[in-house]
Structure formats: C-alpha cells, structure tokens
Amino acid sequence: MAHIGYARVSSRTQDLTIQTTALTGAGCEKIFAEKISGTRTDGRKELSRMLDYVREGDVLVCTKLDRLARSLPDLLKITETLEQKGVQLRCLDQAIDTTTPEGRMTYQILGAVAEFETSIRKARQREGIDAALAKGDDSPFKGRPPSIKPEEVAAAVEKHGNKAAAARALGISRDSVYRILREAQTTP
Structure with a gap:
C-alpha cells in the first residue's frame, strides 16, 4: 500500500x-x-x-x-x-x-x-464585472482602444472588393471587419 x-x-x-x-x-x-x-x-x-x-x-x-x-x-x-x-x-x-x-x-x-x-464565487465575480461595466468609460473592462478606424476598413473593402480580402490586407480577421463595419453603422 x-x-x-x-x-x-x-x-x-x-x-x-x-x-x-x-x-x-x-x-x-x-x-x-x-x-x-x-x-x-x-x-x-x-x-x-x-x-x-x-x-x-x-x-x-x-x-x-x-x-x-x-x-x-x-x-x-x-x-x-x-x-x-x-x-x-x-x-x-x-x-x-x-x-x-x-x-x-x-x-x-x-x-x-x-x-x-x-x-x-462566479456569481459575485459577474456582479462585480457588471457593476464595473456600468461605470462606463471608467470601467477597467472596456477593452483596449481600437487599433484600426472604421474608415480604413471601409476603404480596404472598397479597394480589395470584398471583406475577406480587406481583412487579409489589414492583417485582421474577417470577423473583425464585419464587427467594425457593423459598429460604425450603429454609432451616430
């Protein structure tokens, strides 16, 4: 044993x-x-x-x-x-x-x-994150600032003819191209 x-x-x-x-x-x-x-x-x-x-x-x-x-x-x-x-x-x-x-x-x-x-513990953590997010710009969970502007993405799509080619040219994912363009449409 x-x-x-x-x-x-x-x-x-x-x-x-x-x-x-x-x-x-x-x-x-x-x-x-x-x-x-x-x-x-x-x-x-x-x-x-x-x-x-x-x-x-x-x-x-x-x-x-x-x-x-x-x-x-x-x-x-x-x-x-x-x-x-x-x-x-x-x-x-x-x-x-x-x-x-x-x-x-x-x-x-x-x-x-x-x-x-x-x-x-997970529920308390989620509550803390939600409270921090509710603070808005002072939140530590707001993410990093965008590294590329929506105008640059739109110009790359125009130049390369489609979103996949634009993503390759910009060095970002195709999903990022879609997200950036979508967010640009919803932002006043």
Whole structure:
C-alpha cells in the first residue's frame, strides 16, 4: 500500500509548498502537483497521470477536496475511477476516509458544497464585472482602444472588393471587419 499525493493550485502565481509539505508529512511517497484551475476538466495532466499511476490498495491523499475537483460530477467521476482501481481517498483538512460509508457520504456532501461555493464565487465575480461595466468609460473592462478606424476598413473593402480580402490586407480577421463595419453603422 502506497500513499500517493495530489496537490493543485489554480494559478501559476500561487505556491504549492503548503500542500506538498502537508502531503509529505502524511507519508506520501510520490506527489503529483500542478498549477491549473480545478474547474477545467481538460488539461489536468498531473491528475490524469496520478489516476493512471495509482494501484489497488493505494491511498490517494490530498489536502482538501477542492484541490481534487471543483464540481460534483467531476468529483464523482474521480471517485468512481478510484473505486474501480481499489484506491482509497484521504483528505487531510477534512478528515475524509472513503473506506467507510460515512466517509463516502461526507465526501459527496463536501463535493456538493465545493461546487456551490464555486457557483457563488462566479456569481459575485459577474456582479462585480457588471457593476464595473456600468461605470462606463471608467470601467477597467472596456477593452483596449481600437487599433484600426472604421474608415480604413471601409476603404480596404472598397479597394480589395470584398471583406475577406480587406481583412487579409489589414492583417485582421474577417470577423473583425464585419464587427467594425457593423459598429460604425450603429454609432451616430
């Protein structure tokens, strides 16, 4: 029986040291660690490597459930994979042990709470962005200023005969040509 650790932080600027130290202290012989959002289901290469690596009788150790997954469906999928492989789960900060029915229930409840917290955080973030956008020109979300004027786009379309050729000549996408011309028509 081996103790295998999994550590994750959401962004490249965050540090994994606290988690890896706790996992080492819990007796983990090997630790898989990565810096990637837990809400992403793709690209979590270390999680995939760890799930391939663990064997029957191993114990997967993480510091918290939200380090393993942020959505209940993702958590249940990981749990199913672990169960099929005969691997137990231990969460250090939440005292979860899936070898018992109570531990499995607690695991699922905390997974649902983690998903709820993520939803609340996203809603608050959206409210903040909407409030900033409502400020108008003082908003940090107004985007960068246009790099090309609608007159230049219209002249390029006229010169090259169509929007696709104009886009190539200007070094912008065809969608940008359409958007710039559309915005120019709606702006008084």
